[in-house]
Amino acid sequence: MLQIDLWKRVVIWLTIAVGLLLAMPNGFYTRVEQHNDAIKAIEAGADTTENREQAALWPDILPSGLVNLGLDLRGGAHLLAEVKLADVYAARMEALWPDVRDVLRPERETVGTIRLQPSAPGELRVRISNPDGMVRALELVRGLAQPVVSLTGAGATDLDVRAEDSDIVVTLSEAEQQATDERTMQQSLEIIRRRIDEVGTREPTIQRQGSERILIQVPGIGSAAELKEIIGTTAQLTFQPVVGRASSADATAGVGNEILPSLDEEGVFYILESVPVVTGEELVDAQPSFDQNGSPAVNFRFNPGGARKFGDYTAANIGTLFAIVLDAEVISAPRIQSHIPGGSGIITGQFTVEEATNLAVLLRAGALPAGLEFLEERTIGPELGQDSIDAGKVATIVAFVAVLVFMALSYGLFGLFANVALIINIVLIFGLLSLIGATLTLPGIAGIVLTVGMAVDANVLIFERIREELRTARGPARAIELGYEKALSAIIDANITTFITAVILYVMGSGPVRGFAITLGLGILTSVFTAIFVTRLLIVMWFERRRPKKIEV
Template sequence: MLQIDTWKRVLIWATVVVGLILALPNAFYTRVETHNDALAAIEAGGDAAGLEAQVGMWPDWLPSGLVNLGLDLRGGAHLLAEVKVQDVYKARIQAMWPEIRDMLREERATIGTIRLQPGADEELRIRISEADQVERAASLVRGLARPVASLTGAGASDIAVSTEGDMVIVQLSDAEKLATDDRTVRQALEIIRNRIDEVGTREPTIQRQGAERILIQVPGVGSAAELKRIIGTTAQLTFQPVVTRTADENTNPGPGEQLVPSRDEQGQFYVLESAPVVTGEDLVDAQPSFDQNGRPAVTFRFDPSGARRFGDYTAENIGKPFAIVLDNEVISAPTIQDHIPGGSGIITGRFTLEESTELAVLLRAGALPAGLDFLEERTIGPELGADSIEAGKVATIVAFVAVLVFMALSYGLFGVFANVALIINIGLIFGLLSLIGATLTLPGIAGIVLTVGMAVDANVLVFERIREELKTAKGPARAIDLGYEKALSAIIDANITTFITAVILYAVGSGPVRGFAITLGLGILTSVFTAIFVTRLMVVIWFERRRPKTLEV
C-alpha cells in the first residue's frame, strides 16, 4: 500500500527544515561574516561596545556557520616553501659538544687533553693529545649514541664516529639525517599552521608536498609578502653565555664559540658560547608587555625543565652578561643581577608595540626548526575570485534551469515534484557544507553543478519504472508503490559506485581535488535522500488528497 507513517513524515520534513536553516546564512554571506568576525574580536579582548552594531547584523538564535570560500574564490596568497633541513644538522651536532666534552674530560688521565678543531658545519672534529688513545676516545663517544627514533632507521644509531690521525670526527648518521628531515618538515608544517591560526585567517591550506616542501594557501591575506612576513621568520630564541663584546666584525671566535651582531647597537658584536643554556623550545608562554619605563617588551615563561636550567645558570653566574639571541642577532645582553628561580623574565629592546605583539605570537607558536626558501609565490586578487564566483553562478543557474525545464516537460506534475526536491537538495548541500565548515573552491562548484545533473537520475529511474507498471494495468497507487520499490536497488547501486569514487578522490587527492570530492560526496547523499524520501512523500501527500484514477507521468 502507498503509505508513509506519521513519524517518518515528521522526521523527513524536520531534516529538510534543519538543512535549509543551516544553509540560510550563506544567503546573507557578508552580514553573517561581519557578525562572526565581531564575535571573534570580542572573544579576543576587543571593545564589545564598539562592535555591538556589527554583532547585531545577524540574530544570535540563528546558526551562523558559513561555507568558507577558497583561495580561488576569495583571493589571497599562495606560497611554496622548501625547508632548509641542512640547518638542523649543524644545530644538532653543535648541541652534542657540551655532553661529549664533559664525558671526555672525565677520561683526561687516559686520553689527555681535548680540543675542538674547526671543521665542516655538520661535524665535530676533536683533537686528542694522546694520539695512541684516539680509538678509546672514539669508543667513549660511540657510547653516547642513541637509537634512531623512526621506523626506517630501526636498529641504527644517531651518530657516526670515525677517527683521522689524532682526531675523533662525529657526524649524524645517514639514518638519523633521514629521520631528522622528516621530523623537521613535520615540525615546520605544524608551526606554520599555528602561526597562521594565531592571526585569525580562515581555512588555510597547509600541506606537505614531496620530501622537503610545504604548500601554503591562505584566503583573505592581502599579499604573498604579508604571508611571508608571518611565517618566514624562524623566531629561533636562545639564551647564551657571553664570552666578550667587540666592535671588530673580523674577530675570530674560538672553537665552540660564535660571533653574533647586536640588533640595536650599530657596529657592536658579541662572542658567545655556541651551546645555549635554554632555547625557545623551552618556552610555554610569551605575551606582549611593557618594561618599567613603559616601553614595549615581551614577557616569557619557561617549562619546568627550562626554568630549572635557567635558574641554575643565573645562580652560578651572578654579575656576568647573558645574551638573548633572536634569529642570530643579540637583542639584549643584560648582566645577571640575582638568581632568577621562577623561570620567567622579560625581553626588552627597541620594539614598537606591533613588533612586540608579533614577536610574542611567533614565540608562542614556536620557532621554525629551519629556514625556508620560497620557491613560488603568488598573490591572487579578490577581483579574480569575484569573476570565478560569477562564472560558477552562471554555470550552476544554466544547469539548474535546464534540468528543471527538462523534468517539467518530460514528467509533468511528477517532474515538478522532482524539481522541488532538486531545490531542496541544493539547500541541503550548502547546509552540510556549512555544518562541517568545508571550503568551497572552483572544483567544488563543479561538483555542485555535476550534482544538479545527477540529482534527478534517481527520480528518472522511479518515474520510468512507474510508467512501466502502469502499462501492466495496475492501479495508480500500486504502480507508484512498485515504481519506488523496484527502482530502489538500481538507485542505491548507481550512487554507491559514484560515492566510492568520491571517497577515493578525497583519500588520494589534495587541494582542489578534495574540494570536488567533498561536494560530490555530499551531493550524492542529499540526492538519494531527496529522491527516495522527499519526492516520494510529496507524491504520497498529493495522491492522498486527489485520489486520481489515472496517472500522467
C-alpha cells in the first residue's frame, strides 16, 4: 500500500521546520549580525546602551547562526607574510650565553677568563684566555647539547660547537634548524589564528605557503593596515634588569647588554641586560584593568616556573630598576619595592582602554616566535564583494527558475511537487550552513547552483520509473510505490559517487575549494532527503486526498 507511518511524517515535517528556523536569520543578515556582535561585546565587558539596543534587534529565543560570507563576497584584507626564521636562531644563541658562562666558570683554572664576543646573527662566540684549555671547554659546552626533537633529526643533537683560535663558536645544527623552522611556522600559524579569532573577525583563511610564508585572508576587515595592527606586532614581552640610562641610542651598552628606547619618555633610553629574567612565554593570563590611579592597565600572571623566577629575582634585587619590555620598547621601568611572590603583577603606561584591551589580547595569544615581513597586502572593497553576491544571485535565480519551469512542463503536477521539494532543499542547505558556521564563497555559490541542477535528478529517475510502471497497466498506487522502490538504488549510487568527490575536494583542497566542497556535499545530502522523503510525502498526501483512478506523470 502507498502509505507513510505517522511518526515518519512527523519526523519529515519536523526536519523541514528546523531547517527553516535555522535558515531564517540569513533573511535578516544585517540585523542578526549586529545582534551577534553586540552580544559578544557585552560578554567581553562592554555593556553599553548602544550594545544593548543592538542586542535587542533579534529575539534571543530564535536561532542567530549565520552563513559567514567569505572574502570574495564580503570584502576584507589579504596579506602574504614571510616569517623571519633567522631571528629565532639569533634568540636561541643569545639565550644560550648564561648556560655557557655557568658551565665554564668552575673550570677557570683550565680555560682562563671567559668573555662574550660580538657575534654574527645566529652564532654565539665566547673567548677564553687560555687556549690550552680549549679541548676541555669544547667538551663542557658540547655537554649542553640536547637531542633534536623531530622525526627527521633522530639521533642528532641541537648544537654544533667548534673552536676558532681562542674562540668557542656555537651554532644550531642543521637538523635543529630544520626542526626549529617547522616548530616556528606551526607556532606562528596558531598564534596568528588565535589573535585574529579573539578580536571577533569571521572565518579567516590562514594557511602556510611554501617553507616560510603565511597567507592571511580575513573577511570584514576594513583595510590591510587594520589587519596588520592585529597581527603585525610580535608582542614579545620580557622582564629585563636595568643597567643604566642613556640619552641616545648610540651610547655604549657593553657586551651582553642592549639599549632600548622608552615608550612613554621621549629621548630616554635604557641600558638593559640582553638576557631576560622572565619572558611572555611564561604568561598564563593577561586581562585589561585599571591601576590605583584609575588609568588603563593590564594585569598579568605567570605559570609556576615564571612565578618562581620572578619572585626570586625581586627578592634578591630590592631597590633596583626592573624594565618591562614589549617589542623592543621599555613600556615601564619600576623600582622593585619588595619581594613579589605569586607571579602576578600589573603593566602600567599611558594606555587608552582600547590599547590595554588589545595588549591583553596579544599577550594572551602569545608572542610570535619571529618577526613578520609583509610581502603582499591588499584590501578587497565591499563593493567588489557586492558585485560577486549580485552575480551569484543572478546565476542562482536563473538556474532555479529554469529548473522549476522544466519540471513543471515535463511532469505536470508531479513536477510541481518536485519544485516544492527543491525550494525546501535550498532552505535546508542554508540551515545546515548556518548550523555548522560554514563560510560561503563564490565557489560555494557555484556549488549551490550545481546542487539546484542535480537536486531534480533523483525526482527525474523516480518519475520516469513511475511512467514505466504505469505502462504495465498497474494501478496508480502500485506504480508510485514501485517507482520509488526501483529507483532508490540508482539514486543512492549516483549520489554516493558525487559525495565521495566532494569529500576528496574538502580533504585535499583549501580555501574556496573547500567552500565548494561543503556546499556540494550538503546539497547532495539534502537532495536525497527531499527526493526520497519530501516528494513522496507530498504525493502520498495528495493521493490520499484525491484517490485518483488514473494519473499522468
